[in-house]
Amino acid sequence: MSVLVDDDTRVVVQGITGGEGKFHAGQMIEYGTNVVAGAVPGKGGQEVHGVPVYDTVNEAVEEEDADASVVFVPPAFAGDAMFEALDTDLDLVVAITEGVPTQDMARVNRRLGETDTYLIGPNCPGLITPGEAKLGILPGNIFASGDVGLVSRSGTLTYQVVDNLTKRGIGQTTAIGIGGDPIIGTSFIDALELFENDPDTKAIAMCGEIGGEDEEEAAAYIDEHVDTPVAGFIAGRTAPPGKRMGHAGAIVSGSGTGTAESKINALNDAGVPVGDTPEEVADHIESFL
Amino acid sequence: MKLHEYQAKQVFADAGIPTPASQLASDVDGVVAAAEEIGYPVAIKAQVQVGGRGKAGGIKLVDDEAEAREAADAILGMDLKGYHVDRVLVEEAVDFTNELYVGVTMDRGAGKPVAMVSTKGGVDIEAVAEETPEAIASEHIDPAFGMHPYQARKAVYDAGVDRELARDVSSVLTTLYQLWDDRDGSDAEINPLMVTSDDEVIAADAVMNIDEDALFRQPELSAMEEEAASGDELEQKADEYSFDYVRLEGNVGIIGNGAGLVMTTLDLVDHYGGEPANFLDVGGGAKAARIANALDMVFSDENVDSVVFNIFGGITRGDEVAKGINEALEQFDEIPKPVVVRLAGTNWEEGMEILNEDLVTVEQTLEDAVQRAVEYADEVKA
Numbered sequence: 001m002s003v004l005v006d007d008d009t010r011v012v013v014q015g016i017t018g019g020e021g022k023f024h025a026g027q028m029i030e031y032g033t034n035v036v037a038g039a040v041p042g043k044g045g046q047e048v049h050g051v052p053v054y055d056t057v058n059e060a061v062e063e064e065d066a067d068a069s070v071v072f073v074p075p076a077f078a079g080d081a082m083f084e085a086l087d088t089d090l091d092l093v094v095a096i097t098e099g100v101p102t103q104d105m106a107r108v109n110r111r112l113g114e115t116d117t118y119l120i121g122p123n124c125p126g127l128i129t130p131g132e133a134k135l136g137i138l139p140g141n142i143f144a145s146g147d148v149g150l151v152s153r154s155g156t157l158t159y160q161v162v163d164n165l166t167k168r169g170i171g172q173t174t175a176i177g178i179g180g181d182p183i184i185g186t187s188f189i190d191a192l193e194l195f196e197n198d199p200d201t202k203a204i205a206m207c208g209e210i211g212g213e214d215e216e217e218a219a220a221y222i223d224e225h226v227d228t229p230v231a232g233f234i235a236g237r238t239a240p241p242g243k244r245m246g247h248a249g250a251i252v253s254g255s256g257t258g259t260a261e262s263k264i265n266a267l268n269d270a271g272v273p274v275g276d277t278p279e280e281v282a283d284h285i286e287s288f289l
Numbered sequence: 290m291k292l293h294e295y296q297a298k299q300v301f302a303d304a305g306i307p308t309p310a311s312q313l314a315s316d317v318d319g320v321v322a323a324a325e326e327i328g329y330p331v332a333i334k335a336q337v338q339v340g341g342r343g344k345a346g347g348i349k350l351v352d353d354e355a356e357a358r359e360a361a362d363a364i365l366g367m368d369l370k371g372y373h374v375d376r377v378l379v380e381e382a383v384d385f386t387n388e389l390y391v392g393v394t395m396d397r398g399a400g401k402p403v404a405m406v407s408t409k410g411g412v413d414i415e416a417v418a419e420e421t422p423e424a425i426a427s428e429h430i431d432p433a434f435g436m437h438p439y440q441a442r443k444a445v446y447d448a449g450v451d452r453e454l455a456r457d458v459s460s461v462l463t464t465l466y467q468l469w470d471d472r473d474g475s476d477a478e479i480n481p482l483m484v485t486s487d488d489e490v491i492a493a494d495a496v497m498n499i500d501e502d503a504l505f506r507q508p509e510l511s512a513m514e515e516e517a518a519s520g521d522e523l524e525q526k527a528d529e530y531s532f533d534y535v536r537l538e539g540n541v542g543i544i545g546n547g548a549g550l551v552m553t554t555l556d557l558v559d560h561y562g563g564e565p566a567n568f569l570d571v572g573g574g575a576k577a578a579r580i581a582n583a584l585d586m587v588f589s590d591e592n593v594d595s596v597v598f599n600i601f602g603g604i605t606r607g608d609e610v611a612k613g614i615n616e617a618l619e620q621f622d623e624i625p626k627p628v629v630v631r632l633a634g635t636n637w638e639e640g641m642e643i644l645n646e647d648l649v650t651v652e653q654t655l656e657d658a659v660q661r662a663v664e665y666a667d668e669v670k671a
Contacts, residue, residue, distance in 0.1 A: 076505060102395055103432070106395065109401075110401075110433050154548060155547050155573075156550035160655060212397050214398075237556045245533075245551075247548040260556075277655075278553065
């Protein structure tokens, strides 16, 4: 079992003829993902990696019965691409694109609220159910199938923690990179709910970072609704206030909200141990299994 | 991207928000000429992007030419919290009876814009938000519709603004929201919005920050960017290379890929008793030349005593990273600062084959690499 994606997920890649889209569509197919179509305006009728390309997402979904999309569309057009995907009743949309204007995401987020679709990202590595399917740019070879659900705001930090787990023989049900932007689709809480309801997920690793209050809200949610044991990690303990640490969302504001300390305290109060190092997160997870 | 006060005021004035008469000047005679034209008294305001300019001596009110010369001489060329002042705004002094606050920002938790009004203007609004949150009236805006006129009125009435002023303040808030929306603002603020003795409102300060990710569709604003660049030389260099870079106080230089992992590397340096010198994210898919530039940047920070290079490749390839490290180091007869490298993920084996291990120290895990770099930095200090 897993959450959101598995062997049966039928994927359309938006932007499959572009450099990134083409390369990663190939990588996804190689991993075993069921990529059934591409969608690029003006490129309908072509094939990429043997996959048919359509002019619209709607056509791709109707012709190939897709139920998920991955967006590799440049930032200026990514908001529009997400609207297009949301208008076709897909179950899942994964937006990899980095640098989507925040106001575009506010509008997408508004539309998302009217649908039953899960949107992952933007500015995220995507998600993977090891051995079954990956939707995004995660390096498949570091993951292994197993019992741990992982949710993270950061791509490479996800890889680091997964590596610490896999090297001890601890595999994953599904790993989800939800993205580091100020406005994202699927939140920690959404992911925690999915893992809590997945009978095969025996433990959850949650990797947050400074900025915003998503981790604090997740801690409150865990306290109320999550029985599966959770271990946490928070990046940015040493970040000075007022400086944006790479991710648009990773900034401690002048008034002190969004600090690592506040997040770690909130998680600890909810009974979630927070590792000082990725290795310690793996220690906690191992102790749960 | 932050606009300077004079730039933001121009944008606000063009949109119809009342602003005091003002002129930009870069020397003492220019200040005096501007003041004569505007008419005394005037405020002389340093154009640097730091908070608390007034307290730090960057804003002075003057009544005549002698005072103007003295103030201009003191402010021009001064160092204000690390920023060199090379321009001042000479501005008509407003005779005010009251100070309000109006602002628009993105509430990331709600995923929606929020418009705010307060009668406690003229002071740090974040402090007001913390101490007396009820003094700020706020309205969330549905981004599909924009701000309804009633929302502007409601915020103004909820804040307790005098009834005689309500129409004018609502109008300023409506215009401010429209600007924020049209110009891809991240924050737009007027603090204070001054109320004059004859019940006019006027924007005495102006803050307009633009979403960096939207600059591609704001050509007029992005053209202003160069003038608004950071004061730190290394941070400017990072802008040129388009690295995400933040300079810190310590002596362990840090280079990595991906914001979360680089932050984690900083945290581990601290955890193992060292002090991070910087945050430097080379981003995804960096090629050899970019890696070499990153090393060059960190080497040029004189505070740095050792460097930890931590790459976990997803779309970044280990072989490119190794090539870049070799390229950067092979130009030196003697390596200026010890470099510890940890490569993992995509093509890390290929990278290890390419990497010239005579020039660097290799560690297998993140924890070991950080500890080694901290040790090196301690040795240099000792």
